[in-house]
Amino acid sequence: MEPHGTRIRTTPNDLQRENATGNEALRVSELSYRRLFEAAKDGILILDVETGRINDVNPFLFKLLGFSHSEMVGKTVGELSPFKDIESNQAMLERLQQHGYVRYEDLPLETKDGRHIAVEFVSNVYQAGSEKVIQCSIRDITDRKKSEQWQALLNTCVSNLNDIFIVIEADPLDEPGPRIVFVNEAFERITGYTSAETLGRSPRFLNGERTDPLILKEIHQAMRDRQPIRRQIINYGKDGTEYWLDIDLVPIFDGTGRCTHFSAIERDITEGKRNEAQLLWKTAFFEAQVNSSLDGIVIVDSEGTIILQNQQMIDLWNIPQEFADEVDNRRRLDWVTSQVKNPRQFAESVAYLSAHPDEISRDELELNNGKVFDRYSAPVRGKEGDRYGRIWAYRDITERKKLEHQFLRAQRMESIGTLAGGIAHDLNNILAPIMLSIDTLKFTSDEKDRKDILETIEVSAKRGADIVRQVLSFARGLEGQRIEVQPKHLLKDLESIIKDTFPKDIRLLFSVPNDTWTILGDPTQIHQILLNLCVNARDAMPNGGSLTIGVENCLLDEQYAGTNTQTKAGRYVHINVTDSGMGMPPDVLDKIFEPFFTTKELNKGTGLGLSTVMGVVKSHGGMITVYSEPGNGTTFKVYLPAMEASSVVTPEQPEEVTLPKGNGEMILVVDDEAAILSITSRTLLSFGYRVLTATNGADAVAVYAEHKNEIAVVLTDMMMPIMNGPATIQALTRINPAVRIIATSGLNANNGGTKHFLMKPYTAETLLKTLRTILDKV
DSSP states (O other), X not given: OOOSSOOOOOOHXXXXXXXXXXXXXXXXXXXXXHHHHHHOSSEEEEEETTTOBEEEEOHHHXXXXXOOHHHHTTSBGGGSGGGXXXXXXXXXXXXXXXXXXXXXEEEEEEOTTSOEEEEEEEEEEEEETTEEEEEEEEEEOHHHHHHHHHHHHHHHHHHHOSSEEEEEESOOOSTXXXXXXXXXXXXXXXXXXXXXXXXXXXXXXXXXXXXXXXXXXXXXXXXXXXXXXXXXXXXXXXXXXXXXXXXXXXXXXXXXXXXXXXXXXXXXXXXXXXXXXXXXXXXXXXXXXXXXXXXXXXXXXXXXXXXXXXXXXXXHHTOOHHHHTOSSXXXXXXXXXXXXXXXXXXXXXXXXXXXXXXXXXXXXXXXTTXXXXXXXXXXXXXXXXXXXXXXXXXXXXXXXXXXXXXXXXXXXXXXXXXXXXXXXXXXXXXXXXXHHHHHHHHHOOOHHHHHHXXXXXXXXXXXXXXXXXXXXXXXXXXXXXXXXXXXXXXXXXXXXXXXXXSOTTEEEEEEOOTTOOOEEEOHHHHXXXXXXXXXXXXXXXXXXXXEEEEEEEEEEOHHHXXXXXXXXXXXXXXXXXXXXXXOOOHHHHTTTTSTTOOOSOTTSOOXXXXXXXXXXXXXXXXXXXXXXXXXXXXXXXXXXXBOSSOOOOOOOOOOOOOOOXXXXXXXXXXXXXXXXXXXXXXXXXXXXXOEEEESSHHHHHHHHHHHTTTOOEEEEESSOSSXXXXXXXXXXXXXXXXXXXXXXXXXXXXXXXXXXXXESSOOHHHXXXXXXXXXXXX
16 A cells, blocks of 8 residues: 655656756856956965865965966975965874864064965865865955054054043033043053043043133033144043143044044153142242342353343343343343443453353452442353353442452551560570670670671571561551562562461461562562561461472463453563462352451451452452362462563672570570570580580470480470470470479460479579579479
8 A cells, every 4th residue: 555645756858857957057156156266365275085086176375375387286284385384284284184174373584575464364174076185265464463562563553652541522512521441551640540440431520629620611612623632731640649731632533524532641740840849939029139139230141142131230230221122132232331431341341251152250340430349240050061151240339349448557566466476486585695605705805706606696686687677668558659579589588477477387488589570569568568578477376387488480362361451461570489388168158258257266367358459469460369178278468560671780689697506504496596596505615514405396306315315404495397386395304304494485474284393584694593593393
């Protein structure tokens, strides 16, 4: 029995029709695939599934790799140079046979012409009719990869910016405002808000109490007009900290020209604003100082253009207002130049300082109206040493110059008072041998000895008269006519005063050539210059040292003389006074020529010494400079104009006569005065003593150490060079605590702790009785 339903019978003709229909469909399908294969914009390889050899290649891959059809078909993928970095053909086949799929997302290839490209490589196995084949799809991703790299670089740059980078939507501009869609790390660091706390909010949440509403209005209007804008504004951080931003906001348009977003770079300028405020305050303070100064001040830049000047500058020079208001300095400079007595020299000094921007200058200007101005000029520098221009300061010192003139005589008295103690000591030293000689004459009758003694008296008397003459000459004052002066004669007198009055532990060195030029001047005033400088040098060496005085002839050229408006080029006598004392720091050095400025103790000086020196030097048409360093001494250089020809006749100088002879029982006589040493020794010898002598403390210690068992008494002066009396007594006591000592001095000074003291001048009788008293106690 047949099953229920209709049986369909198939005839041979039906089968033929079905086969024909299937073949046609297959042909159409293959044709479509071929068209797709040929037109594909990705490279396609067809490989044999068993051997892995290439059966077919589409045109796009030929073009991409630069190979022809014949160079590729029949070869394995691994045999082609572009695929040299891919795993071996056999390994790939095994993976395909196992998994049916192989993928390389970023495969580097090198084309036939050497270009390097990146591709996405996908291989899979599929059924093609009754056969399996391998299809490899190769997509060129070189441009995409470059784009991704650039995008990554851009993201890194934005993230690493020190400035805030922010992107906001273009709308809505009205409340609640456009939303923030991106911020970089700098935003989080500066504001304290994280990205999660910020995205989706309006940037208006960063505004605060001191945010300027007018600036916000300008920014909103620019956004509404889709225009870029740059403004400075105050915003607030998460912790409430106020900070300043320099905002540069620009619109972003899409391909259709519609504004979709705004981006902004915001720089934190808080520190700059703080510095700007401080600079404004400092500038205002500086201008207030300049304007309130009693000095006329003008500051110019490196080109000479006036940056700042005060009213006092205009008033001092009576500059017409029309010139004062001009930025150009030329007419103003011409006006000032016309006011000075020596306009040519003034103009040259200005030109010199302008050409030498590192120079510092200070001098005095005499005006046609009789006034005297102190002029100071120095470069204006920043903290790093950069040069910005030059400052000129003018001070009216007319009244001060008058006071200096009035105090010159008072300064003379101060110098004499300073020297009075030393003069008294030396006068007594001079009288001492006279007194001793008189006593000796009473007990001697030898004619030759008497002549020697009288010669000693004569020498000592002449020295006393010479000291008195110098003091009287010095006390005459500043009055008198200018005469031709030979500096070496003044220095010879000065040498005598210094040797007679200065402490003996100050070593004096003179260097005075015989051909020294003469000068036209007041000898008393010039003497005062030199004595003042030497007294200051003495005071700078309380523990002794060296004082060097040198003289030389010199020629000053126009350039050097141009630094001082009162100095002309020509012949000068240069006097150099150098000490090895304590020196001066810069802040003291700047003030030493100011009247009443002094570093000495109360009642030790009036502060008029160096201001007097400056006045005298200037009045002679000369100049004075000083160089000093703390701990390295001081050097003053005085330049006085020399005369063209000399008519001075060198006077004969009396020679000092000293008789360094000895006398006595065994008495060690110590004194730096040759006359005292001689007459004391002679006196002691006359009375039966043997005598050893020494001219300073160091020699005395050496002699005593050698003859300490023979020496009965030491007779020593208290003021001596190298080692003074007190130091000598201490050294002798260390050698022999029982040493017997008589101290002598021309001053009622410290006796060094000895029991026996003789005040100079003393008589032979006093000396002999004192010796007898000491020796009789044995």
